[in-house]
Amino acid sequence: MEQRKPFLLERCLGWLWDQVRDNKAPLTASLILGWLAYGFTFANKLINHDEVYNLFSSGATFSSGRWGLEIMERIFPQVSMPWVYGILSVTMAAVAACMVCRMFHVRSRLLQCLLAGSITVFPAMTSTLTYLFTSAPYLAAFLLSVGAVYLLKKPTVWSSLFALGFLVLSLSCYQAYVAVAAGLLVVVLIQELLEGAEVKKVLKKGVFYLVFLVLSLIFYMIATQLVNRLTGHSFSSYAGENMDLSLGDIPGKLAAAYHSFLLFFTQGYQGIMTTALSRWMHALVLGAMAVFLLLWSRENRDWGRMALVAALTALLPLAMNCMYLFSAEDAVHTLVLYGFVAFYALAVVLAEVGLPLLPASALGRILGRLALEGTALAMALILSVNVYTANAASLALHLRYENAYAFYTALAADIQLQPGFDENTKLAICGQYQSPAFYYDHFREVNNLQGTVGFFPDNYSKNRFVEYYIGFPIPFATDEETQAIKSTAAYAAMPVYPYYGSMQMIGDVLVVKLS
Numbered sequence: 001m002e003q004r005k006p007f008l009l010e011r012c013l014g015w016l017w018d019q020v021r022d023n024k025a026p027l028t029a030s031l032i033l034g035w036l037a038y039g040f041t042f043a044n045k046l047i048n049h050d051e052v053y054n055l056f057s058s059g060a061t062f063s064s065g066r067w068g069l070e071i072m073e074r075i076f077p078q079v080s081m082p083w084v085y086g087i088l089s090v091t092m093a094a095v096a097a098c099m100v101c102r103m104f105h106v107r108s109r110l111l112q113c114l115l116a117g118s119i120t121v122f123p124a125m126t127s128t129l130t131y132l133f134t135s136a137p138y139l140a141a142f143l144l145s146v147g148a149v150y151l152l153k154k155p156t157v158w159s160s161l162f163a164l165g166f167l168v169l170s171l172s173c174y175q176a177y178v179a180v181a182a183g184l185l186v187v188v189l190i191q192e193l194l195e196g197a198e199v200k201k202v203l204k205k206g207v208f209y210l211v212f213l214v215l216s217l218i219f220y221m222i223a224t225q226l227v228n229r230l231t232g233h234s235f236s237s238y239a240g241e242n243m244d245l246s247l248g249d250i251p252g253k254l255a256a257a258y259h260s261f262l263l264f265f266t267q268g269y270q271g272i273m274t275t276a277l278s279r280w281m282h283a284l285v286l287g288a289m290a291v292f293l294l295l296w297s298r299e300n301r302d303w304g305r306m307a308l309v310a311a312l313t314a315l316l317p318l319a320m321n322c323m324y325l326f327s328a329e330d331a332v333h334t335l336v337l338y339g340f341v342a343f344y345a346l347a348v349v350l351a352e353v354g355l356p357l358l359p360a361s362a363l364g365r366i367l368g369r370l371a372l373e374g375t376a377l378a379m380a381l382i383l384s385v386n387v388y389t390a391n392a393a394s395l396a397l398h399l400r401y402e403n404a405y406a407f408y409t410a411l412a413a414d415i416q417l418q419p420g421f422d423e424n425t426k427l428a429i430c431g432q433y434q435s436p437a438f439y440y441d442h443f444r445e446v447n448n449l450q451g452t453v454g455f456f457p458d459n460y461s462k463n464r465f466v467e468y469y470i471g472f473p474i475p476f477a478t479d480e481e482t483q484a485i486k487s488t489a490a491y492a493a494m495p496v497y498p499y500y501g502s503m504q505m506i507g508d509v510l511v512v513k514l515s
Contacts, residue, residue: 025113036121037387047454051080056079068170089136092139187316264279281385282378282382426509433458496513
């Protein structure tokens with residue numbers, strides 16, 4: 001009896017199972033840590049201002065230069081589903097982490113787990129999941145940027161072309177992931193120098209990588225202009241304000257990139273290091289990296305090689321923060337800084353690749369062992385802090401939602417009891433909502449994370465919150481109508497909600513004064 005050939009799907013699943021077995025340590029660590037950090041996010045509908053507005057859309061696409069999101073919509077439906085998109089996002093981050101481990105030939109299972117976990121459970125990932133409506137496309141773009149570097153590790157003509165396509169598509173979903181590719185490519189060069197590659201070859205490869213990054217940006221901009229012209233779209237004012245492609249202040253932009261790197265360690269800037277413990281542990285990793293490089297340099301008297309390693313190490317903060325070169329400084333936030341994971345990649349490379357090259361002296365062995373143990377311990381503690389921070393952010397978002405839901409539920413009941421309320425009544429929410437003090441007292445570690453502040457009753461998307469979550473689709477007054485109301489004497493005399501008189505009809509608009 002002739003043996004049946006396996007289905008194509010069977011062969012694909014068999015190949016996939018082989019990959020899972022080959023990467024079981026980093027994959028398992030990534031998924032377990034991802035569930036520990038984001039399980040609450042998967043099982044609850046957490047919201048912020050943009051999440052409410054884009055519950056059934058991908059947000060700004062063509063107008064922000066993110067035309068790739070329009071392509072991703074064919075893969076990821078336009079419904080912000082926490083269970084599905086949460087799991088998909090963490091899985092794609094885990095696959096990217098496995099690729100990074102293989103890219104750098106990390107042999108130690110402990111270091112594989114620590115590196116993979118550091119990539120999957122990272123503050124930028126936490127922030128991305130607060131914008132769940134676009135988290136899956138963003139993590140697909142992150143995976144594409146890592147894939148581009150993976151293909152360039154041993155470049156051929158075809159692998160380089162595919163890598164270029166991967167990175168351009170990644171940028172078309174989220175431009176900031178160029179920093180992920182740039183940071184990892186610098187670490188690739190450092191690793192090759194540590195492993196004894198010829199300096200000239202590494203220099204040539206470095207020039208090739210730089211040209212590759214520049215071409216990726218050029219092709220992305222050309223494609224963006226072409227797509228906008230074909231679709232009749234243009235950049236929105238928001239995108240125009242956030243982009244800064246001028247060459248007039250290169251020194252200032254370079255200074256901002258390095259200054260922000262320093263602020264990560266000293267102030268926890270942008271939530272990259274949310275607690276004092278995390279900042280101290282990052283400093284410990286930085287010190288261990290310096291020890292590895294110092295001990296390696298004692299046995300390698302090739303001054304050209306040493307100079308190039310030093311130059312690339314000094315270049316890494318700029319590569320990780322290269323969005324400062326293309327964006328207004330105010331537009332750089334936590335989501336944009338995912339490239340910082342190259343820092344952890346370099347730490348693991350130095351710990352594992354550098355250690356066998358260390359001197360045989362007793363002092364060298366002691367310092368090397370201390371640096372190795374310190375790196376492992378510090379990265380484990382950093383991971384613990386990041387898991388804690390992700391859960392704290394989830395709780396803060398959940399409380400924000402509960403607070404806003406209670407506010408608008410009570411408000412809807414009050415509105416229906418107002419004299420003169422009918423189908424033609426418009427609602428105007430005026431003033432700023434005063435947040436309960438406990439948010440600032442007990443969630444300080446997440447306040448700097450982009451997107452984790454949550455939804456306020458006075459956010460721009462309040463009309464959709466009332467429609468989607470309260471089931472009370474009352475029309476809201478326009479911004480112009482609201483501004484006109486705020487200039488009236490009647491409004492000035494009103495007390496603040498929820499006190500008597502804080503809701504009044506002014507013309508045909510029911511006005512609620514928050515502050």
